[in-house]
Amino acid sequence: xxxxxxxxxxxxxxxxxxxxxxxxxxxxxxxxxxxxxxxxxxxxxxxxxxxxxxxxxxxxxxxxxxxxxxxxxxxxxxxxxxxxxxxxxxxxxxxxxxxxxxxxxxxxxxxxxxxxxxxxxxxxxxxxxxxxxxxxxxxxxxxxxxxxxxxxxxxxxxxxxxxxxxxxxxxxxxxxxxxxxxxxxxxxxxxxxxxxxxxxxxxxxxxxxxxxxxxxxxxxxxxxxxxxxxxxxxxxxxxxxxxxxxxxxxxxxxxxxxxx
Amino acid sequence: xxxxxxxxxxxxxxxxxxxxxxxxxxxxxxxxxxxxxxxxxxxxxxxxxxxxxxxxxxxxxxxxxxxxxxxxxxxxxxxxxxxxxxxxxxxxxxxxxxxxxxxxxxxxxxxxxxxxxxxxxxxxxxxxxxxxxxxxxxxxxxxxxxxxxxxxxxxxxxxxxxxxxxxxxxxxxxxxxxxxxxxxxxxxxxxxxxxxxxxxxxxxxxxxxxxxxxxxxxxxxxxxxxxxxxxxx
Numbered sequence: 001x002x003x004x005x006x007x008x009x010x011x012x013x014x015x016x017x018x019x020x021x022x023x024x025x026x027x028x029x030x031x032x033x034x035x036x037x038x039x040x041x042x043x044x045x046x047x048x049x050x051x052x053x054x055x056x057x058x059x060x061x062x063x064x065x066x067x068x069x070x071x072x073x074x075x076x077x078x079x080x081x082x083x084x085x086x087x088x089x090x091x092x093x094x095x096x097x098x099x100x101x102x103x104x105x106x107x108x109x110x111x112x113x114x115x116x117x118x119x120x121x122x123x124x125x126x127x128x129x130x131x132x133x134x135x136x137x138x139x140x141x142x143x144x145x146x147x148x149x150x151x152x153x154x155x156x157x158x159x160x161x162x163x164x165x166x167x168x169x170x171x172x173x174x175x176x177x178x179x180x181x182x183x184x185x186x187x188x189x190x191x192x193x194x195x196x197x198x199x200x201x202x203x204x205x206x207x208x209x210x211x212x213x214x215x216x217x218x219x220x221x222x223x224x225x226x227x228x229x230x231x232x233x234x235x236x237x238x239x240x241x242x243x244x245x246x247x248x249x250x251x252x253x254x255x256x257x258x259x260x
Numbered sequence: 261x262x263x264x265x266x267x268x269x270x271x272x273x274x275x276x277x278x279x280x281x282x283x284x285x286x287x288x289x290x291x292x293x294x295x296x297x298x299x300x301x302x303x304x305x306x307x308x309x310x311x312x313x314x315x316x317x318x319x320x321x322x323x324x325x326x327x328x329x330x331x332x333x334x335x336x337x338x339x340x341x342x343x344x345x346x347x348x349x350x351x352x353x354x355x356x357x358x359x360x361x362x363x364x365x366x367x368x369x370x371x372x373x374x375x376x377x378x379x380x381x382x383x384x385x386x387x388x389x390x391x392x393x394x395x396x397x398x399x400x401x402x403x404x405x406x407x408x409x410x411x412x413x414x415x416x417x418x419x420x421x422x423x424x425x426x427x428x429x430x431x432x433x434x435x436x437x438x439x440x441x442x443x444x445x446x447x448x449x450x451x452x453x454x455x456x457x458x459x460x461x462x463x464x465x466x467x468x469x470x471x472x473x474x475x476x477x478x479x480x481x482x483x484x485x486x487x488x489x490x491x492x493x
Contacts, residue, residue, distance in 0.1 A: 017313035018370045023437045025300045025430065176370055184320070184363045185377040254339075 016172065022117075032162075033104050041080055044070060045101040049141075057144040058099055058151065060092050091151060096158055099151055103166040106137050110170075111177040124179040127195070128225055131174060132218055135202055139214060145207035171195035187232075194228040299431035308424065312443075313371050314491040315417055319447070320362040321374040321490035322410060325384040326355040326454075329406060332388025333399045341396050347464065351403070351457050358450050365443075374490045387482070391475065398475055400466035405479035407458035413487055414451035418444060 028036040035041045044066050051069075052062035064074045081093035110133060116124060125133075138145065152163040171192045175182060183191065202221035209217045304312070330352035338345045366373055374380065391402035421444045425436040436444070469475055 016370045016372055017309045017316065019304050019309070019312070019437075020369075020439050023298075023301055023439060024303050027303055172370065182367050184324075184366060184373050185381075186373075186375070188373050189375065 020117075030104055030108055032165075033101065040070075040072070042101075042105075044072065044076075044080065045098055046105065048098060049102050049105075053098075053102075053144060054140050057147055058095055060094055063094055063098060091154075095151075096162075099148065100162050100166075102141075102148075103162070103170075106134065107166065107170050107173060110134050110137070111173050114177045116177060121179050124177065127174055127178040127180045128222060130178050131195070131199060131202070131221055131225060134170070134174070134199070135206060135214075135217060135221055138203070138206065142206065142209075142214065145203065149204060149207055167196050167200065168192060171199060191232070194232065195225075198224045198228055299429040299433070301427040301429050301437045304427075311420060311424070312369070315421075315443075316362065316365055316369055316371040317374055318413075318487055318491045319417075319450075320359075320366050320371075321377065321380050322413070322487065323355060323359040323362050323450075324377065325380050325486065326406065326410070327352070327359045328381055328384035329388035329402070330355050332385040332390070333392045333403075334388075335385075336389050336392035337396055337399060344396055344464070347460060351460065354453050354457070358453065361446060361450075365446075375493050376489065380486070380490070383486075387479070391479075394475075395469065397465050397467075397469040400461040400464045401469035401472055401475045402479055403461035404458055404466040405476040406483055407454045407461065408476075409480050409483040409487070410454050411451055411458065414447055414454065418447055418451070421447070 028038075030036060030042075044063065047070065048062045048066035052065045056062045056065070060077060063077055063080065067074055067076050077094045081097050110130060114124065141148070153159065174180075174195055175191060180191075182188065198221065201224055202217060205220045206214060206217040211217070330348060334345075334348045334352055337348060365371075387402065388399070392399040421436070421440060425440045426434050427437055427440075428434050466472075
């Protein structure tokens, strides 16, 4: 029952039809969050993320300090966590919400200024640029990345409902808003998986990185993306060659048959 | 030879290809014009996005299948029965146009393609080529069965698009958005094209196929199962 529920929720959150933004009223919510930029939750969580998470990590303390600074009573923390189900491993649901918020908000901010409907293809940023910019956004919380990654990777409802769908939404966004070629078949999935794995790999690297200004992480990310794309190229070239060979064989057989 | 090809060409060919191009272009131009300061529509609900997601995915997979079925038929029949060549080419060209239209929509509206795409490609080509190997009439029976199911399926989608997308606008009026209207007109046009293929298949003796009931009913069932799974997977 629980499994089915998680699966259903996971599947619906993978849904990707995007109606054109020009014709519709701007949504109040930053989906999948249940609140928008004007709401008190947004203000509390973004303040917590900017000022207190680098100090105290992803903990209730960061949220409480942010609540206090904005003049709310500390008990408001219970309303922030309302949309999350209780966690398996007793991490606070408010902290879960903070983690979810940082994933969703950073994803939106990454592509806010880009509009592929108006901008010509060649003026769009490259995939590498977007990937590096997303990694750069996590520089201030670099110290608590390993804590964050372990929270996200714990097998629970949160992993299937938020962590994985958010990761794939991020790679989908990075491909859609960049000048990367998109596809109509299994390459659509392969490319997204490759970008997701590159991102996660770089993030894990970043969690352990001690170099100045995370220079090694950026080098690693560039190199890894490059390698993954080259792998795609190898596959494409092999497929093209196989297809060419098949077609020329068929044509050869046909011509021999015509000759009799 | 050239004269024969010209004569055997269906009269409606040029007209129908042009008209299908015209409808989509017309819709997209109107769409761009309206994007300025027109009243905005309410946001689509979860159920509506879910429906559109399925529509784009299944139609893309379906048109891909149709494209490959005709490729299979053309591959086998074009040289053996030259009189069928222009007929098949005409239908195939239309399917290629349908396929590319839905490919563009899939990328623009960011819908994921069907996971079973490689399987649809192989299966559709095998179905087209397999029936064509039996006889040209069997190939036509295959076309007839496929187009019957697709026509019905498009009609179901049109019914839903007409019933369920009465969106409220900021100026108090109600009605579907330009995006939905354009999708509806595209699907309408494509349904008409598919039904024209059905007529063509019947005109070219699909009823003379030897195990007629077995071929048509079998293929209809395969198509229904394919539609069901392409919507979901």
